[in-house]
Amino acid sequence: VLLLAGPAAAHVTVQPQGEAAKGGYATVNFKVPNERDNASTVKLEVTFPTDHPLASVSPQPLAGWKIEVTKSKLDTPLEVHGKKIDEAVSKVTWTADGKGIEAGFFQQFPLSVGQLPEDSDQLVFKALQTYS
Numbered sequence: 001v002l003l004l005a006g007p008a009a010a011h012v013t014v015q016p017q018g019e020a021a022k023g024g025y026a027t028v029n030f031k032v033p034n035e036r037d038n039a040s041t042v043k044l045e046v047t048f049p050t051d052h053p054l055a056s057v058s059p060q061p062l063a064g065w066k067i068e069v070t071k072s073k074l075d076t077p078l079e080v081h082g083k084k085i086d087e088a089v090s091k092v093t094w095t096a097d098g099k100g101i102e103a104g105f106f107q108q109f110p111l112s113v114g115q116l117p118e119d120s121d122q123l124v125f126k127a128l129q130t131y132s
Contacts (some may be wrong), residue, residue, distance in 0.1 A: 011035065012044070012127035017110075025056065025114030033106040036131050043130035044094045045107060053115040054086035055080045060110040062079035064100075068093045080115055100132065 013031045020026035033043045048054060055078050061068045072090035079085070095110055101107045117123070 005087075012129055014125060020116060022116055022120075023118045024116055025112065025113050026116060027110055029129065030109040030111070030125075031106060032101060032127075032129060033068040034101040034103055034131075037103050039131040040096070040099050040103070041107070041129055042096040042132045043100075043128075045091060045128040045130075046093075046109075046131065047091050048089055049123050049125065049127075050090070052120055052123055053078060053090075054115070055085045055088055055114050056112070056114045057089035057092065058112040059092055059094075060112070062094065062109065064097050065094045065098055065109075068095070100105075 011033060014028050015031070017027040017029060020028070030044065030046060032041060032044055048057070053074055057069065059069065061067070069089055070091040070093070071087045072084070074086050077084045077086045078088065092111065
């Protein structure tokens, strides 16, 4: 499965660590460069695709960042490992506790995600990067 970050003014990208096989689980990294000389990146919001919801999304703790995971009800429940799931993660938000990503640096924001869809070759995530 090819994972893509949606269009944004900044160049947030997402790549799997290793293989991201259809129907499987993967660890993905959202790479966020700071492209401003006069401000720090203090927040990243990643919105998940509604056409292919993911039942399992787990962020890796990051020093200096507060993480909020938002779930939403699904119009059509998913079946995962024989269980009906009626809600899925719709957004993950990282907010800096301190300076955030300073000029000239980047940060990776890792997530464990799954079960990846079997009926799609790519997922598109919308990313919103906020500067101080």
